[in-house]
Amino acid sequence: MTPKTSESSKARLIEVFSAIQGEGLNVGTRQIFIRFALCDLRCYFCDSAHTWHTPATCSIEQTPGERDFETHSNPVTIPMLLDWINRQNQPGLHDSISLTGGEPLLHAPFLVEFLPQLRDLTKLPIYLETGGHRPEQLATILPYLDSVGMDIKLPSVSGESYWQTHAEFLQLCWDSQAEVFVKLIISSKTEPDELEQASELVASVSPGIPAFLQPVTPLEMPHSMAVLPPTPQQVLEWQVLMKRNLKQVRVVPQTHKMLGQL
Numbered sequence: 401m402t403p404k405t406s407e408s409s410k411a412r413l414i415e416v417f418s419a420i421q422g423e424g425l426n427v428g429t430r431q432i433f434i435r436f437a438l439c440d441l442r443c444y445f446c447d448s449a450h451t452w453h454t455p456a457t458c459s460i461e462q463t464p465g466e467r468d469f470e471t472h473s474n475p476v477t478i479p480m481l482l483d484w485i486n487r488q489n490q491p492g493l494h495d496s497i498s499l500t501g502g503e504p505l506l507h508a509p510f511l512v513e514f515l516p517q518l519r520d521l522t523k524l525p526i527y528l529e530t531g532g533h534r535p536e537q538l539a540t541i542l543p544y545l546d547s548v549g550m551d552i553k554l555p556s557v558s559g560e561s562y563w564q565t566h567a568e569f570l571q572l573c574w575d576s577q578a579e580v581f582v583k584l585i586i587s588s589k590t591e592p593d594e595l596e597q598a599s600e601l602v603a604s605v606s607p608g609i610p611a612f613l614q615p616v617t618p619l620e621m622p623h624s625m626a627v628l629p630p631t632p633q634q635v636l637e638w639q640v641l642m643k644r645n646l647k648q649v650r651v652v653p654q655t656h657k658m659l660g661q662l
């Protein structure tokens with residue numbers, strides 16, 4: 401008899417592919433990316449708005465880095481996804497697997513089942529990229545994660561405000577065995593008060609947690625709506641401001657965009 405597949409055993413995906421990580425602590429490393437559909441936030445600077453809703457199909461790369469995508473229907477089952485990842489997992493090629501989106505934590509019930517099997521199959525470290533606003537869902541999958549890159553959404557840049565939830569989320573990560581860093585998107589309109597508040601939030605958990613300031617990559621949109629990157633002087637001043645509370649404050653733009661990567 402064919403085993404029943406529950407709804408929690410299926411995921412809605414955008415794509416699976418092999419690429420160079422362009423942000424945060426893992427910048428420059430080679431990862432297998434699993435990009436999940438759906439996001440419950442609406443950041444002004446979002447460069448992944450195509451993930452906000454579930455497409456009928458997802459794109460699955462067949463050979464790592466070759467961009468030879470094949471198309472499959474959503475949702476997908478755990479055996480299908482494991483099979484695609486296994487195909488990507490050539491010996492010695494990848495440093496880790498990135499769970500990205502959208503917001504991967506909207507798929508927490510799926511991940512609870514999927515991640516232990518993924519780890520057994522690939523033996524690769526598992527990295528979660530998240531908006532940092534769903535601590536309840538994080539708690540369910542934290543034992544299976546090796547590292548977490550969480551955003552701190554600054555209200556002046558993202559239009560979102562999650563200070564208390566971010567603090568809870570970061571504390572959970574810090575109390576686990578996973579490595580954690582925070583990422584803050586900065587634009588010409590960033591309020592220095594918010595950066596100060598963010599640095600105090602991180603320092604209240606641990607001043608040693610690395611913080612990445614990521615100047616926004618401008619999107620093509622009408623000039624009146626454009627979110628522009630900060631000036632060189634703003635970046636210099638804001639790094640100083642953050643370093644009053646934190647030991648590691650690095651400024652890194654999205655390097656995959658410079659390299660013409662996905």
Ligand code: SF4
Pocket residue numbers: 439440441442443445446447448449451501502503531
């Ligand atoms: S959390 Fe990420 S995917 Fe969601 S709206 Fe913000 S930038 Fe876009």
